[in-house]
Amino acid sequence: MSGDLPLNINIKEPRWDQGTFMGRAQHFFMVTDPRNVLLSSEVLEDARVTVENYRLGIVKPGLTEDELWRAKYIYDSAFHPDTGEKMLLVGRMSAQVPMNMTITGCMLTFYRTTPAVVFWQWVNQSFNAIVNYTNRSGDAAITMNQLGAAYVSATTGAVVTALGLKSLAKHLPPIMGRFVPFAAVAAANCINIPFMRQRELKCGIPVTDAEGKRLGESSKAAQQAIVQVVVSRIGMAVPAMAIPPVIMNALEKKAFMKRFPVLNAPVQVGLVGLCSMKVSSLEPELQENIRQSNPNITTVYFNKGL
Numbered sequence: 001m002s003g004d005l006p007l008n009i010n011i012k013e014p015r016w017d018q019g020t021f022m023g024r025a026q027h028f029f030m031v032t033d034p035r036n037v038l039l040s041s042e043v044l045e046d047a048r049v050t051v052e053n054y055r056l057g058i059v060k061p062g063l064t065e066d067e068l069w070r071a072k073y074i075y076d077s078a079f080h081p082d083t084g085e086k087m088l089l090v091g092r093m094s095a096q097v098p099m100n101m102t103i104t105g106c107m108l109t110f111y112r113t114t115p116a117v118v119f120w121q122w123v124n125q126s127f128n129a130i131v132n133y134t135n136r137s138g139d140a141a142i143t144m145n146q147l148g149a150a151y152v153s154a155t156t157g158a159v160v161t162a163l164g165l166k167s168l169a170k171h172l173p174p175i176m177g178r179f180v181p182f183a184a185v186a187a188a189n190c191i192n193i194p195f196m197r198q199r200e201l202k203c204g205i206p207v208t209d210a211e212g213k214r215l216g217e218s219s220k221a222a223q224q225a226i227v228q229v230v231v232s233r234i235g236m237a238v239p240a241m242a243i244p245p246v247i248m249n250a251l252e253k254k255a256f257m258k259r260f261p262v263l264n265a266p267v268q269v270g271l272v273g274l275c276s277m278k279v280s281s282l283e284p285e286l287q288e289n290i291r292q293s294n295p296n297i298t299t300v301y302f303n304k305g306l
Contacts, residue, residue, distance in 0.1 A: 005059045011051065011072045012212060036077040036094035044086070047074035080134075082206065090127065091134025103127060104237075107181040117162050117180070125155040125188055132196040146198060154192030161187040182237060189233045194226055201226070207282070207300040215293075215300060216286045221277055 015030075016023035050060060050071040077094045080087055090099060103124050110116035129151045162184035169176045194201070204217030205225060279290055279298055290297055 005054075005063050005065060005068065007054070007057055007059070009054075009065065009068065011054065011068065015069050015072075030073045031076065032093050032096055033073075033077070034094055034097050036074060037089065037092065037098070039074060039078070044074065044078045047071040048079060051075040087134045088130055091130045093135075096131075099127060104181075107185075108178065111166070111178065111181055114163065114166070117166060118159055120181075121158045121162050121184055121188075122155055124185065125151070125158050125192065128188065128192050129154065129196060132193055136197050136200065143199075147196070150192060150195030150198070153195050154188045157191040158184045158188035185237050186234045189230050189237075193230050193233065197222070197226055207277075207286075209294060209297050209300065212301075215290050215297070218282050218286055218300075220282055221300070224277055224281075 014023070014027040016026045018024055018027065047070075050063065050068065053060065054068060077092055078086055089095060103120070107120045107124060110120055129147075132150075133147060162180055165180045165183050169180055200222040201219055204219040205222045207215050207218045207221050209215060277300060279287055279300060282290070282300065290300070
């Protein structure tokens with residue numbers, strides 16, 4: 001070993017205590033830091049080398065603990081946790097804030113005409129397809145046919161839902177029309193994520209023990225992971241897509257918004273990890289394999305994707 005930094009720092013886990021709100025907030029601020037999108041390939045590669053070498057017991061001379069944690073979060077922001085491959089730029093978590101603010105703001109602003117609804121739902125589902133593929137769980141490959149089927153299905157589902165609800169909203173109070181984008185996004189998530197990750201349902205995703213040792217692949221873990229992601233994605237959309245319509249409905253009645261309608265879109269834009277399961281819930285054959293090789297293990301862990 002070279003350097004003075006100890007090798008007992010657990011960089012597999014977040015730096016801050018996840019049992020507290022502030023610890024979770026600090027962790028996710030680092031994970032979604034938009035500045036990471038601007039990092040060069042050289043910086044990303046240096047972070048990858050630093051993290052992978054540290055895991056092998058090799059410490060770069062002069063490396064400090066703060067630098068190690070910075071490298072860990074840069075690495076996590078750009079490289080897939082299961083495959084280790086560099087992720088597509090717009091699919092990374094560091095791109096979520098600027099991309100989602102822009103797309104969501106435009107969906108909430110341009111919802112009155114059919115062409116606008118179709119266009120922005122297509123943009124949103126194209127972005128979602130990239131995010132779902134980039135952050136898929138496990139290391140099972142997905143074919144171009146599967147990718148295309150998921151993309152077409154989700155986009156069609158979102159557009160049909162949006163246009164259908166838009167038609168129904170004509171007979172309801174005007175504010176109800178503002179919730180059409182949220183309903184379309186919720187419906188599309190129910191289609192897009194399972195389709196995009198169907199390979200995981202067939203082949204399973206890796207399950208590990210508490211130390212990260214791979215124990216096998218489980219389709220049941222994949223089912224639980226996908227359900228959790230669908231629910232969390234819909235829940236994540238609530239603050240950005242269910243609250244701004246109420247605010248904008250009130251603001252648009254104000255004199256300054258009527259005088260400067262061009263402010264509508266900018267105002268809309270401005271408003272806008274690991275899981276576990278019991279071994280007894282896994283497939284019978286995988287349960288048997290784990291009991292034979294690791295009889296003391298009762299809980300396994302997996303990456304549910306994002």
